[in-house]
Every structure is written in C-alpha cells, then in structure tokens.
Amino acid sequence: MPELPEVETTRRGVAPHVVGQVVSRLVVRDRRLRWPVQQGLEDIVGGQAVLAVDRRAKYLLFRMERGSLMLHLGMSGSLRVLLEPAPPRLHDHLELILSSGASLRYTDPRRFGSLHWLPGESASHPLLCRLGPEPLAEQFQGDYLHSLGRGRRSSVKSFIMDASVVVGVGNIYACEALHVAGIHPARAAGRIGRERYQRLAVAIRAVLEQAIAAGGTTLRDFVGAGGQPGYFSQALRVYGRAGEPCLRCAAPVRVQRLAQRSTYYCAACQH
DNA sequence: CCGGACGCCTGTCGGC
DNA sequence: TGCCGACAGGCGTCCG
Incomplete structure (x- = not known):
C-alpha cells in the first residue's frame, strides 16, 4: 500500500506521541511478517527510550538508545496511535506500548511488512545499503x-x-x-x-x-x-x-x- | 549487469 | 447466492 507519502504521513502522525517516551513493552502477536520477527526482540526494545522517528525510503526508523527499530508497512500495513488500551483485532500483529499509556499498533492483513532491529549505528543493513537517493533531497535532479x-x-x-x-x-x-x-x-x-x-x-x-x-x-x-x-x-x-x-x-x-x-x-x- | 517474472499473503470485486 | 479468477499501494530472489 504505502508509498513514500503514506509512510511520511505516518511518521509525522506518530512522532509526537513516541519521541521522548520509554517503550514499556513490545507485544508481538504474530511474528510471521515478510521476514519472521526476531525472537527476543521484546527484551531488546523494552525499557529503551525513543529518541527520534526517521524515515529512509519506505522504512520507518525508531531511533532508540541502543539501536533502531526498522518498520516497513509492506502493501497493506498501517500504524496507528492508540491513546488508551483497546482489544486487538484480526491482523493487529505488533504493539509498542509506551510509558505514557499510549501505544502504536501495527495492522497488516497481507503481512508483507517487516520489523527489524538494527543494533547501534548500523546504517548499513542489507535492506538499506543499496538504496538510491531520497526524491525530496536536493541532490535528486x-x-x-x-x-x-x-x-x-x-x-x-x-x-x-x-x-x-x-x-x-x-x-x-x-x-x-x-x-x-x-x-x-x-x-x-x-x-x-x-x-x-x-x-x-x-x-x-x-x-x-x-x-x-x-x-x-x-x-x-x-x-x-x-x-x-x-x-x-x-x-x-x-x-x-x-x-x-x-x-x-x-x-x-x-x-x-x-x-x-x-x-x-x-x-x-x-x- | 540488466530486466522481467515469480512468490509471499489476505481481502475484495466482477463475472458467470 | 456461491464460486473462481484477477487484482491490489512492495520488493527480494531467481533466471535467462
């Protein structure tokens, strides 16, 4: 589904609710996305503060203290802010629960999306390192x-x-x-x-x-x-x-x- | 190296 | 009404 404008719209909508918050818990309800969500990711992410939300291509990058969470919305994914707990529905695969009590919920019927953990500064993940320029950057001419x-x-x-x-x-x-x-x-x-x-x-x-x-x-x-x-x-x-x-x-x-x-x-x- | 086809998944819609 | 095929915003992989 989402091309760059939809991912950027999501980034802008989500950022005010997550930046500066601590992730109290990551809930993975279904690991079977485009690539299986790494086992133990919940333990890595829990307790870390979110410093910023960036976008590279169609990936959302949640910058955290010890690395980045990289989320792709695939063809049918969307990420919504929930201000208070609500029971998960079909295809609600991921939830990032924040210290504020709000959460980010990832829904994706087709499961073409993905979630990766990039440790430290690793900007050279295989999925990122061959990407061309951003179309909104100055050097795209x-x-x-x-x-x-x-x-x-x-x-x-x-x-x-x-x-x-x-x-x-x-x-x-x-x-x-x-x-x-x-x-x-x-x-x-x-x-x-x-x-x-x-x-x-x-x-x-x-x-x-x-x-x-x-x-x-x-x-x-x-x-x-x-x-x-x-x-x-x-x-x-x-x-x-x-x-x-x-x-x-x-x-x-x-x-x-x-x-x-x-x-x-x-x-x-x-x- | 390049370009095109395939497959991953579920949901929806149109035609019969 | 029900069934079946085509198609849907992405993209890594494979093959010629």
Missing part, C-alpha cells in the same frame, strides 16, 4: 536520472520505481509523475533527454510533496496515525481513472500492464 538512465532499455516507469535509482516512488506516484511530466510510461529509460528528465524529477518531487500535504492516498485501507484516510485520492490525475477523460487534454485515460503492474496514462499527451 534530472541530470542524475539522465546519466543513470543512459543505455537502459527498461521502461522509464520501471526505472523510477527501482529503489536503487530513487526511493519511495511506487505504482501510483510513478503513474502520476509521468503524466505530469508528459512522458509515456513504456518509453525506454535510455531514450529520454536531459530536459525531459529534468521535468520528470520536478514532477516526482511535486507529486510526492502534494500527496504528503494531503495526508497520502487512501485506496482501500491506508489510514494515518490517527486513523484518518489520505485525501490525495481526490487529486489523482490518471491512477485508477481508466476510460475517464485526461484532465489535461480530455482523451480517455488508458491502462496497460507494464512489468506486472497496472499502468495508467494518457496516450494523447504522454510521449
């Missing part, structure tokens, strides 16, 4: 995409969804950014000029920032830390709009499978 894309024959859509190229861009925002930039999603990454990559980089950043401002996109089950849906669904230009008129030129939005993912675009104004 069209020139970077242009030089990295040189010679690549894969579609530009797969290219920008590749986390070793740039992180955080999933299926929705790849479609949206390509529409804003006027680039056809199936065009080979190596056959796009510097100017158009500049436009694409700007479009990626703009779309992600707008989505963050709207609290993310809710299609089915995404909710922010307070349980609220994301309102960027209202602002989607092409995603999920097959057959409806393109907002720029009124031609019908098309959908095609590209690398196993539904890809929405306007054949009239994306080239």
Whole structure:
C-alpha cells in the first residue's frame, strides 16, 4: 500500500506521541511478517527510550538508545496511535506500548511488512545499503536520472520505481509523475533527454510533496496515525481513472500492464 | 549487469 | 447466492 507519502504521513502522525517516551513493552502477536520477527526482540526494545522517528525510503526508523527499530508497512500495513488500551483485532500483529499509556499498533492483513532491529549505528543493513537517493533531497535532479538512465532499455516507469535509482516512488506516484511530466510510461529509460528528465524529477518531487500535504492516498485501507484516510485520492490525475477523460487534454485515460503492474496514462499527451 | 517474472499473503470485486 | 479468477499501494530472489 504505502508509498513514500503514506509512510511520511505516518511518521509525522506518530512522532509526537513516541519521541521522548520509554517503550514499556513490545507485544508481538504474530511474528510471521515478510521476514519472521526476531525472537527476543521484546527484551531488546523494552525499557529503551525513543529518541527520534526517521524515515529512509519506505522504512520507518525508531531511533532508540541502543539501536533502531526498522518498520516497513509492506502493501497493506498501517500504524496507528492508540491513546488508551483497546482489544486487538484480526491482523493487529505488533504493539509498542509506551510509558505514557499510549501505544502504536501495527495492522497488516497481507503481512508483507517487516520489523527489524538494527543494533547501534548500523546504517548499513542489507535492506538499506543499496538504496538510491531520497526524491525530496536536493541532490535528486534530472541530470542524475539522465546519466543513470543512459543505455537502459527498461521502461522509464520501471526505472523510477527501482529503489536503487530513487526511493519511495511506487505504482501510483510513478503513474502520476509521468503524466505530469508528459512522458509515456513504456518509453525506454535510455531514450529520454536531459530536459525531459529534468521535468520528470520536478514532477516526482511535486507529486510526492502534494500527496504528503494531503495526508497520502487512501485506496482501500491506508489510514494515518490517527486513523484518518489520505485525501490525495481526490487529486489523482490518471491512477485508477481508466476510460475517464485526461484532465489535461480530455482523451480517455488508458491502462496497460507494464512489468506486472497496472499502468495508467494518457496516450494523447504522454510521449 | 540488466530486466522481467515469480512468490509471499489476505481481502475484495466482477463475472458467470 | 456461491464460486473462481484477477487484482491490489512492495520488493527480494531467481533466471535467462
């Protein structure tokens, strides 16, 4: 489910409730996530204070005194703040109980999410060390995409969804950014000029920032830390709009499978 | 090295 | 109404 804006929305919603708190208890109700949750993690985490909540790519990083908890929301995960205890429901797999009495509850029907413990300063976890730049960082520019894309024959859509190229861009925002930039999603990454990559980089950043401002996109089950849906669904230009008129030129939005993912675009104004 | 296909899971929806 | 296949916001792994 969540792409970068949904993870960032979650981070912002959760941080005020956890930073400065001590974890009185971690409850693991189901260890069977994407990777089994490490045995004994409860003992490691219990008693430690949370110093900060960061985000790297689509991972949430709870910085603690002796290391970091790294949480991924997978395809269907969400993390909510509970201000007082409430009985767990189906698919409520994790709970971080805080000294304030509040808790963070992780719900994930498909269990594609994950929870890891990174001891100490270990910033070089195998899942983190090959990641590309953050799309909202200064150094993410069209020139970077242009030089990295040189010679690549894969579609530009797969290219920008590749986390070793740039992180955080999933299926929705790849479609949206390509529409804003006027680039056809199936065009080979190596056959796009510097100017158009500049436009694409700007479009990626703009779309992600707008989505963050709207609290993310809710299609089915995404909710922010307070349980609220994301309102960027209202602002989607092409995603999920097959057959409806393109907002720029009124031609019908098309959908095609590209690398196993539904890809929405306007054949009239994306080239 | 690169790119595409697969599989992990559960829930939902559309068609028959 | 019930069943069945397709599909869903991610991503590591495997194979050609």
